[in-house]
Amino acid sequence: MRKIRILLADDHKLIRGGLRLLIEQQTDLTVVGEANDGRETVSLAKSFKPDVVVMDVGMPNLNGIEAALQITQANPEISIVMLSMHSDESYVLRALKAGAKGYLLKDSAESDLIKAVHAVADGKSFFSPAVSKVLLDDYVRKLKRSGAEDAYDLLTPREREILQLVAEGKSNKDVANLLNLSVYTVETHRSNIMEKLNLRGIPELILFAVRRGIIS
Amino acid sequence: MPTFSKNTEPALPRTPREDDLESRRDSKRLRRLLLIAFGWLLALLIGAGVDALISVRRLDRASQEVSRRFTARNRALSTIVVSVRIYDDQLERFLLQDQLQESAPDPADVTNKIAAVRAALLDFPPDRDSDEQLLLAAMQQQLQEEETSCAIVLAWRSDLRQQRAHQFIGQQLIPWRSRIFELSAQISSLDERKLALENLAVATRFQLLESRLVWLVSLALIAGVLMSLICGWYILRLERQARLRYQALARSRLDLESLSARLVEAQEEERRSISRELHDEVGQSLGALLVEVGHLSKLVPPDDRVTQAQIAQIKSVAESAVKSIRDIALLLRPPMLDDLGLVPALEWQAREISRRSDMEVEVHSENVSEALGDETKVTIYRLVQEALNNAATHAFAKNAKVTIAQNSDKITVEITDDGHGFDPGRQRGMGILGMEERVRRLGGTLTIESAPGKGATMKAELPLHKADSP
Numbered sequence: 001m002r003k004i005r006i007l008l009a010d011d012h013k014l015i016r017g018g019l020r021l022l023i024e025q026q027t028d029l030t031v032v033g034e035a036n037d038g039r040e041t042v043s044l045a046k047s048f049k050p051d052v053v054v055m056d057v058g059m060p061n062l063n064g065i066e067a068a069l070q071i072t073q074a075n076p077e078i079s080i081v082m083l084s085m086h087s088d089e090s091y092v093l094r095a096l097k098a099g100a101k102g103y104l105l106k107d108s109a110e111s112d113l114i115k116a117v118h119a120v121a122d123g124k125s126f127f128s129p130a131v132s133k134v135l136l137d138d139y140v141r142k143l144k145r146s147g148a149e150d151a152y153d154l155l156t157p158r159e160r161e162i163l164q165l166v167a168e169g170k171s172n173k174d175v176a177n178l179l180n181l182s183v184y185t186v187e188t189h190r191s192n193i194m195e196k197l198n199l200r201g202i203p204e205l206i207l208f209a210v211r212r213g214i215i216s
Numbered sequence: 217m218p219t220f221s222k223n224t225e226p227a228l229p230r231t232p233r234e235d236d237l238e239s240r241r242d243s244k245r246l247r248r249l250l251l252i253a254f255g256w257l258l259a260l261l262i263g264a265g266v267d268a269l270i271s272v273r274r275l276d277r278a279s280q281e282v283s284r285r286f287t288a289r290n291r292a293l294s295t296i297v298v299s300v301r302i303y304d305d306q307l308e309r310f311l312l313q314d315q316l317q318e319s320a321p322d323p324a325d326v327t328n329k330i331a332a333v334r335a336a337l338l339d340f341p342p343d344r345d346s347d348e349q350l351l352l353a354a355m356q357q358q359l360q361e362e363e364t365s366c367a368i369v370l371a372w373r374s375d376l377r378q379q380r381a382h383q384f385i386g387q388q389l390i391p392w393r394s395r396i397f398e399l400s401a402q403i404s405s406l407d408e409r410k411l412a413l414e415n416l417a418v419a420t421r422f423q424l425l426e427s428r429l430v431w432l433v434s435l436a437l438i439a440g441v442l443m444s445l446i447c448g449w450y451i452l453r454l455e456r457q458a459r460l461r462y463q464a465l466a467r468s469r470l471d472l473e474s475l476s477a478r479l480v481e482a483q484e485e486e487r488r489s490i491s492r493e494l495h496d497e498v499g500q501s502l503g504a505l506l507v508e509v510g511h512l513s514k515l516v517p518p519d520d521r522v523t524q525a526q527i528a529q530i531k532s533v534a535e536s537a538v539k540s541i542r543d544i545a546l547l548l549r550p551p552m553l554d555d556l557g558l559v560p561a562l563e564w565q566a567r568e569i570s571r572r573s574d575m576e577v578e579v580h581s582e583n584v585s586e587a588l589g590d591e592t593k594v595t596i597y598r599l600v601q602e603a604l605n606n607a608a609t610h611a612f613a614k615n616a617k618v619t620i621a622q623n624s625d626k627i628t629v630e631i632t633d634d635g636h637g638f639d640p641g642r643q644r645g646m647g648i649l650g651m652e653e654r655v656r657r658l659g660g661t662l663t664i665e666s667a668p669g670k671g672a673t674m675k676a677e678l679p680l681h682k683a684d685s686p
Contacts, residue, residue, distance in 0.1 A: 012500040018507030025514075058495075063555050085499070085542055088567060090552065090560035106503055107535055110510030138567055145576045 003030045004121045007048060009041035009055040009064070010083065015106075019054065022113055029117060038062025045071045045078060051121050054113070056106075057084040057091060065098045072099030079120035083109055087134040089207060092127070096203035101169070102126040123169050127210045135211035151197045152212055159196075160214075162189045166202070167209030239457070246450060250443070257439045264432035271425040275418055282414040285341065289407045292340040293400050296355075299336045300396050303329035304389060307366065311381035314374060323370040330363055347406055355399045362392055476653045484594060491549035494541050502538045509534065550597065557586045558593045562600055562618060573608040575616055575633070582621040592678055595654045596620065596629050599662075602647045603631035603674045611635025611672060622680070626660075630675045637671050640664040651676075 006023055008031055010016045016034050023029045032048050035041035039061045045053055053071060057064040068080045081102035082095040095103050101120040104112055105128040112128055119126035143150055155163065158179075165175045172190070176183045199205050209215045306326045313320030337359060340352060365388060372380070513527045545551075552561035559581045566577035588596075600618055607613040613635030620629045640648075648664065651674075655662040658678050666672035 012496070012504070014500060014504035015507065018504050018511070021511060022507065058551050058555055065555060086552075086564075088552075088564045090556055090564040090567075094556055094560060107506060107538055110507050138571070141570060142576065 003028055004052060004117060005030055005032045005048070005050045006117060007031075007033045007035065007041065007044055007050040007053045007055075009035040009038075009044075009053060009059065009067070011037055011056065011059045015056070019109065019113065022110060023117070026114055029114070038064060038067035041067045042070045042074075046074060049075065050078060052117050053078055053080045054117065055080060055082060057082055057086070057095070065094050068095065068098035068100050079123075081113075081116050081120055081126070087128070087131045089135055089138065089211075092131060092135065092210070093203055093207050096206050097201075103131055104128050105130050125167065125169060125206060125210070125215050127215070132210050132213050135207065136213065139211050152208075154196045155193060159189055159193050162186060163193050163205070163209060164214045166190060166193075167206050167215045243454075250446065250450065253439070253443050253446075257436060257443060260432065260436050260439065264429065264436065267432075268425065268429050271421075271428075275422055275425065278421070279415070279418045282411060282418065285343070286407060286411045288341045290404070292336065293404050293407075295336040295339065296333065297397065297400050299329065299333040300393060303333050304393050307369070307389060308385060311369065311377060311385060314378045315381075326366065326370060330359070330366055334359055334363075345410075348403055351399050351403050351406070355396060358392060358395055358399070473656075477657050480650065480653050480657065487548040491545045491551075494548070495545040495551070499538060499541050499545065502534055502541065505534050506531065506538065553593050553597055558588055558596060559584050559620065561593075561597060562620065565597070565601060565604065566616075566618060569604050569608055569616075575604075575608040575613050577604060577616045577618065579618045580620070582619075584620055584622045584627070588627070589681060592627065592658060592680075595658055595678065596627070596676070598654060599629060599651050599674070599676055600631055602651055603633075603672075606647060607631070607633035607635050607672065611637060613671070625680055627678050627680055628675065629678075630673065632671065632673045634671045637666040637668050639668060640666050640672075 006029060008016050008019055008023075010019070020031050020034070023031055032050050033044045035044050038059045041053065041055060041059070041064075042062070053068075055064045055067060059067070062070075064082060064084075068082065071078055071080065076099075079102070080098075080100040081104055082091075082100045083104050083106050084091055084095070085106050087105055092103050101123075102116040102125065104116050104126075108128050108130060112126075116126040142148075152160075161179065162175055165178065170178070172183050172186045175181070176186045179186070194200075194205065197205075197208055199208060206215070303326070306321050306329045309316065309318070310321050310323065310326055337352065337356060340348075344352065369377075369384060509527055509531045513524060513531075516523045516527065518524065550561055550565070552564050556564070559579070562581075563579045566579045569575060569577050604616055604618070607616050611633060613633035616631065616633040618629070618631050620627070622628075652662050655676050655678065660676055660678035662674070662676045664672065664674050
């Protein structure tokens with residue numbers, strides 16, 4: 001079986017060492033390189049073409065988010081897991097917009113990293129449960145204070161189904177095949193979902209799905 | 217134990233306060249002196265004026281009296297002379313009635329005329345001096361004799377009258393008349409001499425008054441000039457003092473401004489370095505510790521409950537340490553500013569406040585550039601942080617709104633809340649002072665609008681420099 005090739009990027013050697021130890025205990029995972037800052041990560045990603053980049057958000061010389069953006073623009077097939085101290089949606093959204101598929105909190109990295117790497121290597125998304133919780137809490141609190149209703153309730157069961165598939169990273173064609181619909185119908189559903197939830201773009205849609213615990 | 221009493225103050229030779237006190241005492245003394253001098257000058261001028269007025273009036277009265285007396289005497293004398301002439305004329309015509317071909321006057325008429333002479337004599341003003349009295353007495357005596365002889369003459373029969381008339385006229389009447397005229401001329405010349413003397417006295421008094429006035433006016437003039445000199449000097453001194461004080465004030469304000477600017481700078485730098493230390497060193501070590509603990513728990517067999525519990529305990533302690541260190545570091549220098557840019561950092565902060573308090577915060581932004589200067593970003597961030605914290609903790613606001621908009625030459629931040637509000641004229645805590653300082657350093661303006669019960673609006677306008685432009 002082909003091993004999943006991983007590039008580790010963190011400006012702290014201790015953290016990198018710990019992560020490497022964790023990864024190398026898995027038989028199907030291997031670390032192909034370690035980068036110390038954002039710039040180095042971009043150049044190593046270009047030369048090693050790893051399957052997954054596990055990267056800290058806050059790094060010197062180009063932060064993790066900028067680095068992620070450059071990597072996904074140059075090599076869209078590389079999946080990125082962001083490591084962060086922050087569960088706030090500003091960070092999550094920025095990471096998603098930069099093309100990251102996974103978002104892990106550093107304090108839960110040790111338990112979730114392996115799951116996250118497998119998930120993103122498989123083309124799925126992965127978010128630390130704590131992130132989903134914070135996002136949901138913020139969302140619920142806001143709804144409660146503003147007295148607005150939860151836009152999710154406005155969705156039909158079919159739309160919810162499509163929302164989940166899209167958030168998981170499926171293309172319109174995949175969704176159409178899975179649900180036995182035409183691509184055109186899927187597109188209509190999608191734009192209805194975006195309108196009902198007042199979302200702009202896939203990253204916000206993914207964020208919404210994470211918040212609602214539709215994907216993790 | 218240290219005591220903070222006045223005794224512990226270092227004994228400086230002179231403090232600015234003492235200097236100030238002394239100069240104030242000086243000024244007070246000088247002011248009092250000037251007031252007294254002005255009083256004197258005024259009194260002098262009023263005294264001189266009143267004195268001149270009274271003296272002139274008195275002199276005027278005296279000279280009027282002199283001329284009145286002279287005129288009265290003159291009139292009385294001429295009345296005497298005229299009445300004597302009339303009487304003489306009547307008597308002559310009576311005596312010569314036989315020679316002259318005209319009607320003779322009545323003897324009673326003649327007696328009347330001599331009575332008129334006596335009346336005229338008695339009419340002479342009573343305030344006579346001894347010389348006048350003497351001459352008048354002589355006149356009276358003459359008149360007495362005249363009356364006696366007149367009575368006799370009037371009683372003469374016609375023949376006697378024809379016989380003696382010429383003789384009487386030549387030997388009695390004419391010499392008598394001449395005598396009366398001579399006496400009256402003497403009185404007149406006496407009066408004239410007296411008038412001259414009295415006029416001289418008035419003139420002398422007038423001269424005295426004149427010289428006194430000249431003296432007083434020159435005194436007042438000299439005092440006035442002296443006092444204007446002193447006043448001028450005093451004003452110059454005040455001006456100099458005011459200028460010096462203003463300069464000192466301006467200098468100390470400048471010092472204060474640069475000091476507070478340095479304080480803000482130092483504070484930011486300090487926060488940044490502590491935050492970095494905490495985050496990079498302590499935080500990362502703890503992070504690594506957590507990873508190691510994770511390994512450890514995998515190495516220990518799962519059925520070793522005691523050790524596993526111990527490891528879980530270590531893990532939870534480390535986790536709570538990570539969390540508190542992260543919170544502290546975030547408060548000191550939020551990495552969001554560097555990681556995400558200004559607007560997401562503000563949104564993060566808004567949510568953070570919403571999580572911690574009962575206040576819901578909305579953030580609106582309009583074309584805010586990602587490439588703002590670090591100082592501008594930090595200033596706006598701290599401004600919003602301070603305003604939101606105040607709104608949530610002091611004003612108990614339920615909603616707050618942050619609006620941030622950028623145009624070609626400035627960036628405007630407005631934070632509005634619906635809390636209790638305050639009086640910005642009076643309540644200005646350290647936080648607001650710090651904000652003003654930060655904004656002022658960037659050449660911007662900060663306005664705070666609030667009133668008790670009316671919420672608060674804080675608005676900052678920061679000019680954009682070339683580095684900040686999109």
